[in-house]
Amino acid sequence: MQRLQRSAVERLMDGRPGTTLEAALEVFEVFASGSLTDEVYILDDVAGKRIAIAPTPLKDKYRRG
DSSP, rough: EEEEEHHHHHHHHHHHTTHHHHHTOOOOOEEEEEOOOOEEEEEETTTEEEEEEHHHHHHTOOOOO
């Protein structure tokens, strides 16, 4: 499991305008967590897919659509 600081993810997104959080993190899907505040977890093999778990406000900030 990889852990990224929220600030690092926000810098990554600032450098890639118009991209999705999923694409920037190279994951299948990003799930929101109400209990996380300052870290994003990336799990490499959940049912054969790479996913991320991010704080709800971060996921909402970069929501698609």
